[in-house]
Amino acid sequence: MKKFRVGLVGVGSICNGAHIPALKAIPEIEIAAICDIDPKALENTKKNLGNENVPAFLSHKEMLEKRLDLDAVHICTPNYAHSPIACDFLAADIHVFTEKPISMTRAEAAKMLEAEKKSKAVLSVGHCWRYNNEMAALKKFVDAGRLGEIYYAKAISNRRRGIPGWGVFCDLEKQGGGCMIDCGCHALDTALWLVGNPRPVSVSGCSYGKLGRNKEIADMGGGWSWDRDNFNIEDFCTGFVKFENGLTMYIETSFAAHIENDYFGVQLIGDKGGATTAPLKIFTDENKVMLDITPHYLQPASPHADEIIDFYTALSDGSEIPIKAWQAYDVISIIDAIYESARTGETVKL
Ligand SMILES: NC(=O)c1ccc[n+]([C@@H]2O[C@H](COP(=O)([O-])OP(=O)(O)OC[C@H]3O[C@@H](n4cnc5c(N)ncnc54)[C@H](O)[C@@H]3O)[C@@H](O)[C@H]2O)c1
Numbered sequence: 209m210k211k212f213r214v215g216l217v218g219v220g221s222i223c224n225g226a227h228i229p230a231l232k233a234i235p236e237i238e239i240a241a242i243c244d245i246d247p248k249a250l251e252n253t254k255k256n257l258g259n260e261n262v263p264a265f266l267s268h269k270e271m272l273e274k275r276l277d278l279d280a281v282h283i284c285t286p287n288y289a290h291s292p293i294a295c296d297f298l299a300a301d302i303h304v305f306t307e308k309p310i311s312m313t314r315a316e317a318a319k320m321l322e323a324e325k326k327s328k329a330v331l332s333v334g335h336c337w338r339y340n341n342e343m344a345a346l347k348k349f350v351d352a353g354r355l356g357e358i359y360y361a362k363a364i365s366n367r368r369r370g371i372p373g374w375g376v377f378c379d380l381e382k383q384g385g386g387c388m389i390d391c392g393c394h395a396l397d398t399a400l401w402l403v404g405n406p407r408p409v410s411v412s413g414c415s416y417g418k419l420g421r422n423k424e425i426a427d428m429g430g431g432w433s434w435d436r437d438n439f440n441i442e443d444f445c446t447g448f449v450k451f452e453n454g455l456t457m458y459i460e461t462s463f464a465a466h467i468e469n470d471y472f473g474v475q476l477i478g479d480k481g482g483a484t485t486a487p488l489k490i491f492t493d494e495n496k497v498m499l500d501i502t503p504h505y506l507q508p509a510s511p512h513a514d515e516i517i518d519f520y521t522a523l524s525d526g527s528e529i530p531i532k533a534w535q536a537y538d539v540i541s542i543i544d545a546i547y548e549s550a551r552t553g554e555t556v557k558l
Contacts, residue, residue, distance in 0.1 A: 210524040213240040215278045215302075217268045217293055218285030219253040220244070220375060222307060226512035227282050228256060233513065234520060240278060243271045268293050278302050280329075280523070286375060287389065288382045291316035294331060298323040305519055307334045309393040310536035312384025314544040317537045324533055332519050332529045333536035335397040339511035339518075342488040343398050343474075345503060349483070349490060350402055356480025361457045363399035365391040366471045369427060371420060371443065371463045373434040378420070378441055386441030388415065389543050391472075392461035396447075397539045399457060399474045405535050406451040412555040413546030415442035419464040447546035459546070 231237050243265040244250050250264045265271040280303035283293050291311040294304045310333045311317040324331040376382040420439035427433040447459040473486035481492035490501040522529045545556035
């Protein structure tokens, strides 16, 4: 692999917990600068990196001005900052890997695609669910035509109780929404990718905030206790999407709901076979026998590390990056339309 000098913007939980370990494991990568609006986060990250001398900045613009010969940046800020920061780095021809969702709105994502078009650099998004070992295995069956024409898909990301209490996850202004934009985007991206990213044409949806402000319900403690007085996002949300090729998709997601168990997965129905994940099963007919196919063993995967290795391998080879900005644009376009439909009660045409 070629050598890369990488900058990190927004050095909080996911950056320290997932990006830094993944980057440190690639010998060709040097973490050459860090940036956060919180000086404490910069200090913690210097310690985590074992490098007190890494150039550290309180604003991404300062980091850009110093230039530092950066080849790429990872944006791990809350959602509100993904689009403006990505556009600034793309304008300087620095590759961008931003955390999911690509942005808070479709309009912000459109600016990022425009910035990528004008740039010599590329934009990719951390839709890491694709790297889950079941999803990766299922994709091979789908691409080999084992399910035939897929005409229905379900994308589910349901937590019985999992409202993030750290950072700004419960702040509509800084996140753009609740469970749908935060976790639903993973399930939605993966389902879209599995079925070959067809063009969405219409969207309807509903969102609810029934549990987040309730002081009587339990929480999971630690980072999973949230500020109930200032909770202003949705904790349950559904969407229904029609696609140009005739596919329909249902999306369901919760931060908190009275359900038996958490569930994170997809269901696909095609004219030759169907599938569910978590656990992975494929349903089909052969010789007039209805078959359930289950894997005996799946190679373990490290989704965060694997998506980052793939990104730099593609940059190094000059091949196409695996997670394309236009795919993440479709994800946020659908989510934006689900929120609009929830507000207006109307179906939204895309
Ligand atoms: N792929 C995944 O599975 C996954 C998991 C968790 C979080 N995320 C995404 O990562 C992002 C961050 O989540 P987190 O849990 O690390 O949050 P966090 O609150 O722990 O960290 C965010 C950091 O960004 C800093 N920040 C805020 N605004 C900034 C700005 N304008 N410039 C520079 N730094 C800024 C904050 O001070 C904080 O240190 C979110 O977009 C979230 O959706 C993805």
